[in-house]
Amino acid sequence: MTDQVTVPQIPPVEELIKFELFSDLPQSLVKRIHKKPTTREVEPDEVILLEGQYDQVMYVMLSGHVQVTQSSPNGSVLIGTLKRGDFFGDMNPRTTQPSAVSITATTDCNLLELSKPQLQSILDASPHAQSLIDRTYNNRALRSELHGVSLFEGFNSEDLDRLTKTATVVRYPSDAPIFDEGDEGDAFYLIRTGFVKILKKRPSAKALVLAYLREGQYFGEMALLNEDPRSASVMALTETEVIRITKDDFNALLESHRGMRRQLVDVISRREARNEELAQNQSLAQTLEFVVNQGLMEQNTALVIDMDKCIHCDNCSDACAAVHDGHSLLTRHGPQLDTTTANIQFPTSCHHCDDPLCLTGCNFNAMERTPTGEIRIIEETCTGCNLCAKLCPYDTIAMVPRQSETKAGWIDRLLGREPEPVFVPTSPTGKKYKRLAMQCDLCVERPHMNCVYNCPTGAIFRVKPSDYFVGVESIS
Ligand code: SF4
Ligand code: SF4
Ligand code: SF4
Structure with missing residues (x-):
């Protein structure tokens, strides 16, 4: 007997428009969502969304129940429960914030996943859906936020x-x-x-x-x-x-x-x-001003070089190139903070921004935020159009030739000359895109950041600027 694979069912359009979220949408849009739905089945006790995790999907509950919890110093707190017709997840089509709560199934559930473009078209088409999402978001934000405040x-x-x-x-x-x-x-x-x-x-x-x-x-x-x-x-x-x-x-x-x-x-x-x-303390005031003026507060992570320790050997940049097909994803130039207590340079390298203009601007869905928050370029769908590089305010994206093969033709062999490179299409569409966008991937698939690991003096390291320089957490 062969194993039966069950495909989660989506209710008919007539049922779907009874959900408040879809009630005011043009039928054509509901039909479009219905035609190629992405659904997900979950079992009781399965965690659908983890607090602190980035997820770029809004989930609509087609059936079942889930509970919403949030961690607190005294353990996990129940914020509420959700049922058929309710929705949760990323409710903002423009930016992605880590989830403030965890969502766990309490029964078998069937979920409809809405991508950011789908969510945007719902918001554009229906003021009712827009205000419902807004109200729901605000209400949940209040509930989850107020629970976590020490005051x-x-x-x-x-x-x-x-x-x-x-x-x-x-x-x-x-x-x-x-x-x-x-x-x-x-x-x-x-x-x-x-x-x-x-x-x-x-x-x-x-x-x-x-x-x-x-x-x-x-x-x-x-x-x-x-x-x-x-x-x-x-x-x-x-x-x-x-x-x-x-x-x-x-x-x-x-x-x-x-x-x-x-x-x-x-x-x-x-x-x-x-x-x-x-x-x-003028130095502290200067540091604060610098961090803000350079836009560092919005950056999730920044590479920094302590210039008092740096011996300009370029090992960091070479080490990056060594593990990225010869392309260094860090340039040892950038804004420099020079006060009586610090002499620090911010080399040019991706900051995995909170509000990544590269990702939101990409027309080919070739960039994504991973569950742990890094911005990743999807090699298979990147067309090499250069738009992300133009949009990045920090100039951290490099456009590089795609991996190429060299194949000697009979003329090459006859003339004894170097063969022309042949570009290998890696896109699933089979199109021959010649360039690929690359940015610092934080060496996530390696045991360590190669630039940091190979610096002989320990001059280079990564920090979250708002924590490291401003110490904002200590203020209140
Ligand atoms: S963390 Fe890795 S990818 Fe990023 S600059 Fe350093 S070596 Fe390059
Ligand atoms: S490529 Fe630029 S805009 Fe995109 S996350 Fe990195 S620094 Fe931010
Ligand atoms: S490897 Fe270290 S010492 Fe060498 S250039 Fe880079 S930061 Fe400076």
């Missing part, structure tokens, strides 16, 4: 539910002001994604950057606690999402949770000490 540690689930109903998620584009120094304090803010900078005006001098804050940190509490106008301005540094709690709701929380006030007073005094340190 709300003593809150029970009813407190958190109440907070979820009153707080709002607000998005700011990069460089947008969130509030200005001197404004009335009307809300408390918690950063969900992105970075903000806090600035203090100075008479006849450039505004002083007091701090950079990132996801999980908060601001705006000082004016509310002291009933004073805003003592500094706050600006979004990258595309930023914040959870906004109004002054009245915030004051009600303070009334009912005495420990919260103590915690906030403690944070304020640490921030004041840090501001003092910044005002005194």
Whole structure:
């Protein structure tokens, strides 16, 4: 008897349009999704999405139940359950964030996978779907985020539910002001994604950057606690999402949770000490400014060279070429930070950006983000069109000739000359693409990063710039 392979079933179009997500879509679009569906069957206890993992798919539940959990210092917390018609996963067609929660099947489930282009066409076609996705996203963001904030540690689930109903998620584009120094304090803010900078005006001098804050940190509490106008301005540094709690709701929380006030007073005094340190320490202030101006805050990872240790032997670059078909994916030139305490160069090499313009711009789906967050070029589908290289703001993509074969024809043999290279098509379509895009792959398939491993002086290493240079995590 041969093994039967079961293909997950998708309900007929008439059933599918009963799902709220599809209810307002043009039939032609639903039919298109229905015609070539990507479905997935999962068994009870199977983890569909892992917290912290990158996944570029939005899942629509065709049947079954899943539970949504999030890790906390006290173990895993149940955030909610989902059923047929609900959806989860990556709800933003433009960028990919690591999942804030884990999703585990509690029964047999059948899921429909929507790719980013499919999601984009749904959003374009239906304002109803757009607002449903938006509301769902905001609601889940609030639930999962508020559970993880140390400030709300003593809150029970009813407190958190109440907070979820009153707080709002607000998005700011990069460089947008969130509030200005001197404004009335009307809300408390918690950063969900992105970075903000806090600035203090100075008479006849450039505004002083007091701090950079990132996801999980908060601001705006000082004016509310002291009933004073805003003592500094706050600006979004990258595309930023914040959870906004109004002054009245915030004051009600303070009334009912005495420990919260103590915690906030403690944070304020640490921030004041840090501001003092910044005002005194020019080198730290310079480093902060450099990291921001170079766009390093948005970079997931950066290669850095300690120029006090570098002996300019080029081993790093040669070692990279040695394991990448002769192409070095790092150029030992780039912005340099030179202060009294650091002399550091940022060589040109892929940063595996949070918002990868190369990936979102590729017309051939030849770039992807792996579950662990790296940006990867898919050799089979890359056409060598050069668009990603043009879009990359850091000039880190190299266009290289595809692997070639040399084949001597009879004229070559007769004339005794070198044969012309023959390009080997590696695309599944069989087309002969001559070039291939390449960027630093972090040596993920090797036991170590070859550049770092081969540096004789230990001058080169990789860091997450926002952690390494700014120490933003220590601010709050
Ligand atoms: S990590 Fe690997 S691919 Fe990236 S620059 Fe270093 S050697 Fe090259
Ligand atoms: S190739 Fe450029 S845009 Fe793409 S992830 Fe790397 S640094 Fe960012
Ligand atoms: S291998 Fe090390 S010492 Fe040599 S050029 Fe690279 S960073 Fe400098």
